[in-house]
Amino acid sequence: MTTSANERVAHAPDSGTPVFEARDVKVYFGGVKAVDGVSLKLMPGLIYGIIGPNGSGKSTLIGAMTRLTKLTSGELLFDGEPYHNASASSIARKRVARTFQTVRLLPDLDVRDNIRLGADGRQDERPNLLSRILGIGGSPATDDAIDKAQLHGFESFYPSELSYGTQRRVEIARAISTNPRLLLLDEPTAGMNQTERAEISQLMKSLKNDGLCQLLVEHDVQMMIDTCDHVFAMNFGKLIAEGRPEDVVRDPQVQEAYLGRKWREHA
Amino acid sequence: MSWYDTNLVLIQATITGLLLALSIQIPLRMGVFSFAGVGAYGFGCYAGAVLVLDHQMAALPTILVTTLAGGLIVLVLGLFINRLNGLTLAMATVAFDLIIGVVAVNGGETTGGATGRYGVISDFTMGHMWTILVVVMVLVALSERGKLGRRIDAVRDDPELASSVGIRVYNYRLAAFFVSGLLGAAAGAMNILVRSAITPLDIGFHLIVLALTMIIVGGSLSWKGAVIGAVVFTWLPDVLQVIGEWQELVYGVIVAVAAVLMPRGIYGLYVEAKRAVLRRRRTRRGAVRAAVAAERARTTDDDEALAEMEDDLGSPSVTPGGSMGANL
Amino acid sequence: MQDLLSVVTLGSIYLLFALGMSLTWGTIDILNFSHGSIFMFSVFTGYLILDLTTLPFLPVLLIGVAVGALMSLLVQVLAFEQILKRATNKKTAEMQILIGGIGVAIIPLAIAQHHTKSNPFGLRESSFELHTWVVGDLRITNIAAITVVTAAILWVAMALWLRRSRQGLALRAIGVDTEVASLMGVHRRRLALATMAVSGALAGLAGMLFTFSLGAITPESGDTLLVKAFACIILGGIGSMRGVLFGSYFLAACEVWVLTQTSGSWVEAVSFGLIFLVLLIRPTGVFGRKEVRRT
Ligand SMILES: Nc1ncnc2c1ncn2[C@@H]1O[C@H](COP(=O)(O)OP(=O)(O)O)[C@@H](O)[C@H]1O
Numbered sequence: 032m033t034t035s036a037n038e039r040v041a042h043a044p045d046s047g048t049p050v051f052e053a054r055d056v057k058v059y060f061g062g063v064k065a066v067d068g069v070s071l072k073l074m075p076g077l078i079y080g081i082i083g084p085n086g087s088g089k090s091t092l093i094g095a096m097t098r099l100t101k102l103t104s105g106e107l108l109f110d111g112e113p114y115h116n117a118s119a120s121s122i123a124r125k126r127v128a129r130t131f132q133t134v135r136l137l138p139d140l141d142v143r144d145n146i147r148l149g150a151d152g153r154q155d156e157r158p159n160l161l162s163r164i165l166g167i168g169g170s171p172a173t174d175d176a177i178d179k180a181q182l183h184g185f186e187s188f189y190p191s192e193l194s195y196g197t198q199r200r201v202e203i204a205r206a207i208s209t210n211p212r213l214l215l216l217d218e219p220t221a222g223m224n225q226t227e228r229a230e231i232s233q234l235m236k237s238l239k240n241d242g243l244c245q246l247l248v249e250h251d252v253q254m255m256i257d258t259c260d261h262v263f264a265m266n267f268g269k270l271i272a273e274g275r276p277e278d279v280v281r282d283p284q285v286q287e288a289y290l291g292r293k294w295r296e297h298a
Numbered sequence: 299m300s301w302y303d304t305n306l307v308l309i310q311a312t313i314t315g316l317l318l319a320l321s322i323q324i325p326l327r328m329g330v331f332s333f334a335g336v337g338a339y340g341f342g343c344y345a346g347a348v349l350v351l352d353h354q355m356a357a358l359p360t361i362l363v364t365t366l367a368g369g370l371i372v373l374v375l376g377l378f379i380n381r382l383n384g385l386t387l388a389m390a391t392v393a394f395d396l397i398i399g400v401v402a403v404n405g406g407e408t409t410g411g412a413t414g415r416y417g418v419i420s421d422f423t424m425g426h427m428w429t430i431l432v433v434v435m436v437l438v439a440l441s442e443r444g445k446l447g448r449r450i451d452a453v454r455d456d457p458e459l460a461s462s463v464g465i466r467v468y469n470y471r472l473a474a475f476f477v478s479g480l481l482g483a484a485a486g487a488m489n490i491l492v493r494s495a496i497t498p499l500d501i502g503f504h505l506i507v508l509a510l511t512m513i514i515v516g517g518s519l520s521w522k523g524a525v526i527g528a529v530v531f532t533w534l535p536d537v538l539q540v541i542g543e544w545q546e547l548v549y550g551v552i553v554a555v556a557a558v559l560m561p562r563g564i565y566g567l568y569v570e571a572k573r574a575v576l577r578r579r580r581t582r583r584g585a586v587r588a589a590v591a592a593e594r595a596r597t598t599d600d601d602e603a604l605a606e607m608e609d610d611l612g613s614p615s616v617t618p619g620g621s622m623g624a625n626l
Numbered sequence: 627m628q629d630l631l632s633v634v635t636l637g638s639i640y641l642l643f644a645l646g647m648s649l650t651w652g653t654i655d656i657l658n659f660s661h662g663s664i665f666m667f668s669v670f671t672g673y674l675i676l677d678l679t680t681l682p683f684l685p686v687l688l689i690g691v692a693v694g695a696l697m698s699l700l701v702q703v704l705a706f707e708q709i710l711k712r713a714t715n716k717k718t719a720e721m722q723i724l725i726g727g728i729g730v731a732i733i734p735l736a737i738a739q740h741h742t743k744s745n746p747f748g749l750r751e752s753s754f755e756l757h758t759w760v761v762g763d764l765r766i767t768n769i770a771a772i773t774v775v776t777a778a779i780l781w782v783a784m785a786l787w788l789r790r791s792r793q794g795l796a797l798r799a800i801g802v803d804t805e806v807a808s809l810m811g812v813h814r815r816r817l818a819l820a821t822m823a824v825s826g827a828l829a830g831l832a833g834m835l836f837t838f839s840l841g842a843i844t845p846e847s848g849d850t851l852l853v854k855a856f857a858c859i860i861l862g863g864i865g866s867m868r869g870v871l872f873g874s875y876f877l878a879a880c881e882v883w884v885l886t887q888t889s890g891s892w893v894e895a896v897s898f899g900l901i902f903l904v905l906l907i908r909p910t911g912v913f914g915r916k917e918v919r920r921t
C-alpha cells in the first residue's frame with residue numbers, strides 16, 4: 032500500500048507552477064484567529080495532508096480556499112491567478128471541489144441526483160437541449176463517479192437510508208463528478224472503519240494517477256502516511272511543520288501540539 | 299347548462315388562485331421566504347384595470363405588460379432586500395404587500411380610492427385563460443426536473459453547498475423574486491379581467507394567508523401541491539356549506555393541523571408513500587441486495603469504527619496510546 | 627401638546643402589544659403570528675362574559691390576562707412544540723413556526739367572525755366609566771392614563787426581571803446560546819412555556835386596555851397590530867428592551883404626525899414603510915445587538 036520514497040522525491044514540491052497558492056492567509060472571527068498567516072503551495076498530481084488538533088483552523092482554511100469563508104487578509108491564487116475577491120461559485124467553476132466535515136447531502140434527492148449535482152456544472156457534460164429540458168438522458172460523469180466511489184446498487188437510495196460511511200462516499204463522489212483540478216477533503220473518513228478508510232485511500236491514489244491535486248484533512252496517522260506525499264501540520268491557525276508525512280508526525284512541535292492538548296484535558 | 303358553465307366562476311377562481319399560490323411557492327422552493335407575489339397580484343389587478351379602462355388596451359397586451367411590470371417591480375424589490383435573512387425577509391415582503399394596499403386606497407382617480415375600479419370588460423376569453431395556464435404550468439413543471447430541478451433543491455436546502463458546486467446562488471435568488479412577480483401580476487391581471495372589479499379590501503393580509511394555506515396544505519415543493527391547494531381552498535367553502543355555519547372554523551382547523559403536522563402538505567404525504575413503496579420493491583432487486591450485503595460485510599467491524607469515531611471526536615487519535623504511538 | 631399625549635397613549639398600547647411579541651422572539655426565537663389573534667380573542671371572551679354579567683374594570687383586565695396566557699400556552703403546546711419536535715433544521719423550523727402561527731390564528735378569528743358577523747364589538751357592559759380630566763387645554767381620559775402607567779410599569783418590571791432574576795438570565799442565555807443555557811441547567815421547556823404565558827397575558831391585557839380606550843375592535847384588528855408590533859420590534863432591534871420601547875413610541879409619533887399632516891389614510895403605510903426603511907438602512911435596528919453566532 033505504501034508508495035516508495037523514490038516516487039515521492041520525483042514529485043518533490045516546488046517545481047513548476049503550483050495549482051494553488053496561499054499567501055499569508057488570515058481568517059479572524061472577531062478575536063478568534065482561526066487561520067493566522069498561512070502560506071502554502073500545492074503542486075499538480077500530489078496528495079497533500081493537513082493534520083492538527085481540533086480547532087486549529089483546518090476547516091476554516093479550506094473554507095477560505097473555497098471562498099465560502101471570508102478572508103481577513105492574504106492572497107489566494109489558482110493556476111497563478113489571484114481569486115481572493117471572486118465568488119465561491121466562480122472558484123468552484125474553475126474546478127475546485129470540496130467535501131465538508133459534516134455530511135451535506137440534499138435530503139430530497141436520491142444518491143444519483145446528489146452526485147449528479149456535481150456533474151451538472153461540468154463544461155463537457157452539456158446534453159442536448161431537449162434532454163436537458165426534460166431532464167432525461169444519462170450522465171457519464173455521474174456513472175464514473177458512482178463507479179469510483181463504489182456506490183453501485185445505491186443509486187436510488189435517499190441519504191437518510193444510508194449508513195454514515197456510505198453517505199460520506201456519496202459526498203466524495205459528488206466532488207469527483209465535477210472533474211476537479213483541486214480536490215479538498217475535510218475529514219472524509221471520520222466515522223469509517225479501517226476497511227473503508229483503505230478504500231478511500233485507494234480511491235485518492237487512483238485519482239492522483241489521473242493528475243489530480245488533493246488536500247486531505249485527516250486525524251489518522253497511518254492513513255496520512257499511506258496516502259499523502261506531503262503533510263502540513265497546523266496549530267492555533269499557524270503552520271507549525273511541513274514535509275514528508277513520516278517526518279512531520281515525528282516532529283516534536285507537532286507531538287507537542289497534540290500531547291499538550293491531551294495534557295491540558297487531563298489536568 | 300353544463301357543469302363547466304355553472305361552475306365557471308369557481309373554475310376561474312381556481313386558476314387565478316393557483317397562479318397566486320405558485321407566486322409564493324416558487325420563491326419558497328428556492329429558499330426565498332417571500333410573499334412579494336401577493337403584492338404583485340394586487341398591482342396586477344389595478345394595473346389591468348387601469349390599462350383596460352383608461353387606455354382601452356386589449357386583454358392579451360394588458361396581461362403581457364402587467365406581468366412584465368410586476369416581474370420587474372418585484373425584481374427591484376429583491377435587489378434591495380435580498381441580503382435579509384428568513385423571517386425579516388418575509389416580513390419585509392409582507393410590508394411591501396400591505397403598502398400596495400395603502401397605495402390603492404390613496405391612489406385617487408387612478409385606483410378609485412376606497413371604492414376601487416369596476417366595469418373592467420375586455421375581450422378576454424376562457425381560451426386565453428386556459429392557454430396561459432397551460433404554458434405557465436409546463437414551464438413550472440420543467441423547473442422541477444433535471445438539472446434545474448436539482449439546482450433549485452440545492453439552493454434551497456444548502457446554499458453554501460450549492461455555491462461549492464458552482465451554482466450562482468445570488469442569481470437564483472433574484473430569479474425567484476422576478477418569477478414570483480411575473481406570476482403574481484399575471485394572476486392579478488387575469489383576476490381583474492374575469493372579475494371586472496377590484497377594491498382595496500380584496501388585496502389585504504388575508505390574501506397572503508390564503509396563498510400560503512394553499513401551498514402549505516397542498517404541498518410546498520411541487521406544482522402538484524399548489525394545484526391540490528388551489529382546488530381544495532377554492533372549492534372547500536362551497537363543499538363546506540354542507541357543514542353549514544361553522545365552515546370557517548373547519549377551514550381554520552384544517553389549515554392549523556396541516557401547518558403543524560404535515561409541513562410538506564398533502565402532496566408530501568404522497569411522495570413519502572411512494573418512497574416507502576420504492577424502498578420495499580427495491581430490496582427485492584439483486585444489485586441492491588448485493589450492494590447492501592457488501593456494505594454490511596464491510597462494516598462488520600463497526601464497533602471498532604465507532605470507538606474510533608468517538609476517539610476522533612473527543613481528541614485526535616494521534617495520542618500517545620493511539621495510532622500515533624504505534625507508528626513511532 | 628394634545629398630539630404629544632396621543633403619541634404617548636398610542637405608543638403605550640403598541641408597547642404593551644409588542645412587548646409580548648418581542649419577549650418570545652428575542653428569547654426563545656418564536657415569532658408568534660397568533661399573537662394578534664390572542665389579543666383579539668381575549669377581548670372577545672370579555673365581551674361574551676360581559677354579556678352575561680356586569681363586571682368592574684379590574685376583573686375584566688384579569689379575564690384578558692388569563693385568557694391571553696391560557697391561549698398562548700395552548701398554542702405553544704399544541705402547535706409550536708409539535709413543530710419544533712419534528713423540525714430538521716433551524717431555518718425550516720423558523721419558517722414553520724411563522725406559518726403554524728398564521729394557521730392557528732385562523733381558528734379564533736373564525737369563531738369571533740362567526741359570532742359577531744365581523745362587526746365591531748366592545749366592552750360596554752363593564753361598569754367602568756370613562757372620565758375626562760381637563761388640564762389647561764389638555765384633555766386626558768382616565769383610560770389613557772391607566773394605559774400609559776401600566777405600560778411603563780410593565781416595561782420596567784420586565785426589563786428588571788430579564789436583567790436581574792435567575793430566570794431572566796437563563797432566558798437571555800437561551801436567546802444567545804442554547805448550549806450555554808442548557809449547561810446552566812435551564813429547563814428549556816418550562817421556561818419557554820412561562821415565556822409564552824407571560825407574552826399571551828400581555829396580549830390579553832393590551833387587548834382590554836385598547837378596547838376600553840377605543841370603544842370597540844373588530845375580529846381583524848389583531849392582524850393590523852401584528853404588523854405594527856413587528857415594525858416596533860424591528861425598529862428598535864430584535865431582543866432589545868430599550869428597542870421595543872423606542873420603536874413603539876417612535877412608530878406612534880410618526881403615525882400621529884402623518885395623521886396631522888396628510889389627508890387620506892396614508893397612516894397605515896407608516897409602519898410598513900418604517901419596516902422597509904429600517905431593514906434597508908440598519909437591519910439590526912437602532913438598539914440591536916450584533917447577530918450572535920449560534921452553532
Ligand atoms: N463561523 C465561525 N465563527 C466564529 N468562530 C469560528 C467559526 N468557524 C470556526 N471558528 C473557530 O475557529 C477555530 C478553528 O476552527 P476550525 O477551522 O473548524 O478547526 P478544525 O477544522 O481544525 O477543527 C475554532 O476555534 C472555531 O471555534
Ligand SMILES: [Mg+2]
Pocket residue numbers: 086089090091132
Ligand atoms: Mg474541522
